[in-house]
Amino acid sequence: MRILSCLTGEHNLMLVALAAVLCVVGSAVSLRLFQRLRYAEKGARTAWTFMGAVATGANIWCTHFVAMIAYDPGVAVAYEPMLTGLSLGVAIAGSVLALTVAARRFRFAAELGGALFGLAVTAMHYTGMAAFAVEAVILWSPVYVAVSVVGAVVLGGLTFNRARAAGRNGGTLAAAVLMVGGIVTLHFTGMAAMTIIPFAPAVGEVTAEQANIVVAFAVAAVGLLVLGTGLASHALDMQSRAQAKIRLEHLVEGSVDGMVVEQDGRILAANAAFAALVDSDHDALVGETLSRWIAGLDDLAVGALTQADVRLEQGAPIPVEIAVRSDGLETGDAPLMIYALRDLRPRLAQERRIAHLARNDSLTNLPNRASFLEWLTKQTAQDSGNQKVALLAMDLDRFKEVNDIHGHAAGDQLLVRIGERMRAALRPGEFVARLGGDEFMAVVPVERREDALSLADRLRDAIVAPVDLGHAEVACGLSLGIAVWPDDAADVSALINDADLAMYRAKASLTTDVCFYEEEMDEAVRNRRRIIQQLREALDQEQFSLNWQVQATLETGEVSGYEVLLRWIQADGTFVSPADFIPLAEETGLILPIGEWVLRKACAEAATWSEPHKIAVNLSPVQLGHVDLPRLVHQILIETGLSPSRLELEITETAMISDLERTTHVLRQLKLLGVSIAMDDFGTGYSSLSTLRAFPFDKIKLDRSFMSELDGGPQSAAIIRAVLALGESLEIPVLAEGVETMEQLHFLREQGCDEVQGYLLGRPKPVADNHIQDAAKALWRDDLDGPVMIQAA
Template sequence: MRFLTCLTEEHDLALVGLAAWFCLVGSMITIRLLDRIRHAGPGSRIAWVFLGGAATGATIWCTHFIAMIAYQPGVEVAYEPRLTGLSLLVAIFGSAAALHLATRRWRGSAALGGALFGLAVSAMHYLGMQAFVAHGMVRWSQGYVAASVLFAVALGALAFDRAQGRGRFAGQWWATGLMVASIVLLHFTGMAAMVVTPFAPGIGQVGSSTATIVMAIAVAGVGTLVVGTGLATYILDAQARSDTRRRLRELLESNVDGMAIVQGGAITATNAAFAALVGDGAPIVGQPLSRWIADIATAARPDRLTQLTLTALDGSEIPVEVTMRIDPRSSCPQTIYSIRDLRARIAQERRIAHLARNDSLTGLPNRTSFLEWLSRQTGPDSPHRAVALLSIDLDRFKEINDIHGHAAGDRVLTRIGERMKAALLPGEFIARLGGDEFVAVMPVAEPDDALQLIDRLRDAIGAPVTLDASGIEVACGMSVGVALWPRDATELSALINNADLAMYRAKASIAVDACFYEEEMDKTVRIRRQMVQELRTAIDRGELAVHWQVQEAVGTRAITGYEALLRWTRADGSSVSPAHFIPLAEQSGLILPIGEWVLRTACAAAASWAEPYRIAVNLSPVQLGHVDLPRLVQQVLLDTGLSPARLELEITETAMITDPVRTIHILRQLKAIGVSVAMDDFGTGYSSLSTLRSFPFDKIKLDRSFMAELNGAPQSAAIIRAVLTLGESLHIPVLAEGVETPEQLAFLREQGCDEAQGYLLGRPGPLPVRVEDAPERLAG
């Protein structure tokens, strides 16, 4: 009742209302500044504490002073200025100390700071009351004094605690209400503790005179200015912080990686990329980052890449790469996490690793994987007694590429690869080395065990493959060579080489498509390699020579020319048949320098003859496929001085089949130079009539095999007649090779053959020293 009586009967309620409004606004600003101080950086914290102390001290002092002016004790009153000013300083510095303590980062600091605030308010109030001078006797009630201090300390502690707390009955509005209550209860309970008994009238003011009211309003205005300054500063800072947060959001959203900012153990901001990682719709802000990345607190380190696992909202696990940076500028440091989704990169790395070890077209293991597998199967720790290596080459695959195109060839390889992989049993291995070359590896107990895999692969490869929607089907065959470890070789390179040798034997065979390695194969290869090495140096050693075989007109026996034939005589006097070394020269590429040497040597020799006989020089298919052949022939003719009309170049039908368009183009260039072109070995090719139709040859040379079978095979005589008739119809002269008996020559004369060549007319040999009688000597 004393509290209510003091409030309603001894105060000017208008000024009480002004004080209450001032207390409410000031308390609200104080609570907001408390939050700002708590998040201030080390550099700005002292400034914010001072500003908060000034605003808070001014709030409670002005509230107290206006309420004191509103007090009407019925006697003259006055205020001692020094104590009044001292009470303002106590309010400001006490509030600053309370705000500083309340915003520390240890448990209970908020409540302790609030309690200190209550004590500061109490000290300010009762120090101000000491400045109150009344013309009467002042008596105090200790109970009311203790209650007022208790109200201030308890409600102040609760207000500061709720300002920084979470959950129910927490937040700025609850804290503001509690702070207003602490100030109001302190003041009016403290005023109720004071009883003034009037003396005789003396100096001072009585009640609420007009001057007193004006002073109260002036005090309120000054206080408002102080508090308004604090409020304006807070608003400007809040705007700056808002702009900073906006720029931070823009920066976060511009990053393709997931970004999360953690402060005080909880997420304060993220971007859309992080939300997409954890799952749209999941509550993120306010949650700990460890909810999605469990080990981030212990595993992540500043400025270091760490690979962790993020668990999304749906439970799926996502590999991520996390980097973090700590921003220590605020009293509550914030940590910025960059979280990169590694699924695409891991998938790409797996693809790169797959391509490094597997064929990009068929998906089968490649050469690298094959060598690793074979080394494990044949290594010292191998559990197998024997291992079979199969070298596989597809037959007729080149025809598919040439006829249907490389895209069709790729589809065939892909389909065959799938079938071969499906045909494997556990412990078996297959790989593609490139093109149409494959290898397979399997453990065996007996050599014939490899035949089981060969049969399965034969079925997989030989089955037709449909190329496209048109229904065109193609089929390949295979040639397989088998080498056994350790029987055939103990080193990997030798084992692979032996399997290849067996495969080449199978490819050359007509009867079988699979061959096992035999030691004789290796011997043959060594002999061939040795011959190639000797052939490389044969020109420099002078072991190669050009021999000549005469060509005569069948009717008159007149010499029409000579064919240049290459002969190889080793230094030890042994001769090597052209049938042996010419194929080796073609396979090794040596035919190009050897062929140029033969052409240049033959032309130079013929240019020195007294008689302008024509010479015939054979061209290999390898030479014919060389783009510089016409230029070479023209240069040789210019260098040797031989007339182009005296040079005849002989080619076989096989040379034209490989690339007819290109070959005909080169032959036309040769014809343009002025040399003549003859078709050699006519009748043994694949498309003689179409070849004659596509290019106008200057001569047809009938293969020697028909002359050899002339007496024993009536069909040969019929073929010779047909060729001679064909030549006559096309106005192309025909030369018959291999004439060795007078009966053969007589038959050719009867049938009207133009020219002949053979041992009967003259064996190949070097030209005599005197060229004038060379024809007679060669014909002998």
């Protein structure tokens, strides 16, 4: 009743209401600042503590002195300025201590901070009451004073307990009510503890009216400070939170991976990618627990990548890769956790695809070379008693024709269909692979060599059967070679080589498309390799030499020139026929350096002759296909000093047919140098007449085969007459090769042949044996028996 009577009878209720408003607003601001302090970054805590302490201390002090102004004891009242200011300092200092302790994270920190807050309110109140100057005797009730202190401490502890329990974004209404209650309880209980017995007024004391004016200004100033501090802190906090929220939303939604922000085990935010991953509505995710979809979240290491499974209500688990990040700020009991979840299904599918492509052909989906070698090595490494392993090497015949006629897309389609058929033809334990292009390999365990023919027959049927491509029906042939381990080879590489040799034999055979490996095949290959190696050594060691065969004018018998013939005599004196080594040189490309040596050597020797006879040098199709040939010929002519008009280059029809346009261009460049071009082996090619029309040759050389068959029947004679007539009509000289008898010479002279060459005139000889231009010179004389050739000594 004393407290109630003090409030209603001794206070101005309007000012009491104003004090209550200030207390409510100040308490709300103070508690909001306390929440911000609890979750503030470590470097910003001092600033937030200062702002909170100023606002809280000013709130207590304003409430107290507005209520003091509202108190009317019935006598003049004055306030001592020093103590009044000291009370404000006590309120702010006590608030600093209380907020600092309450923001800590040890147990009962909030309650202890609240108790310190209650003591700070108590110290401020009674310091302010000490500044209360009145013309009276003041009596204090110890019980009321004790009750005011206990009430302030208890309600202060409850205030900060509720504020901490509200969390980061929770409401502070309950805590604000308790704070207001604590301040009001302390003030009015403390006022009720005071009894004033007035004296007679003293002269010269500060009047109540003057004191009220001073206090009014002070309260107004402090109130503005509280309002400004509260508004500024609130605006900064709201702006910071809004920016942080926007950044978080942009970060979360801008990621193609699933992103989840979690705190205290609850989802605060999640992006659309995560919602799609867990097949859930985006808005329904907020407030859910992430452990609903992912087990063992507590075991995930922050900053590390961990693989886990996302559990779905329906469907198989989804493999994901999880990266965990924390906000890293000591701002509260529960840190902010950010989870990034990457769906591993596309990557795992790609890895499976890459692994598949590494072991399988991308076109036919058959095993590739790597898988074939692994399988063959595994099969040959097994110790199965009498078990053998047959290796089948296959090559498609006429496959190039399919590509050339129907296009590469049709060729690919054909390979795909053949691969499907081959796979369907396999039985358990059999294996087939595509090594590339139209090459295939098959492996099958056998007991006898002949057992491999069963698989060979099935594969042949799968390959040679026609394939309908929609716009055309195409078919390929098969060449198949078989080698058996360990009968034919002791290791994998030798076995593959043997199967390839057998396949090449089958390809060259006219009677069969399947061949077993035989030892003679390997011997032929070894001989071929030996000759190729010896060719390289012969070029380096200059084992080659040149022979010259004379050419004569049939009408006068005068020497018209010499054909250069290449000879190879090895160091042991063995003669190697050009028919044996020239094809190998062309296959390996050695014909280019050999041909250059022949051309340079022949031009250099001919340049030293006293008679300016022509020299004829044969060109290989490989040389003719080289774009640098005209430059090489020009360079050799300059180096040796031979006149271009003395050099005649002989080419075959086959060399031109392979690429007529490019070959014609090269020949025209050679003719611009002043070099003569002769067609060699005329009559044995595919399109002699069209070749003659394409390029103006300087000479036609009739192949020696027609001379050897001249006595065999009228056909050869008719062909020779036709060629001579063709040369006469085109005004191209004709030289007949292979003239060995006087009858052949007499026939050619009667038919009007221009030049001849053959053993009748002289065999090829090296320049060092005698002087070519004298040894092969022929003399003609007419008598009853016809022309007779006499060779000079």
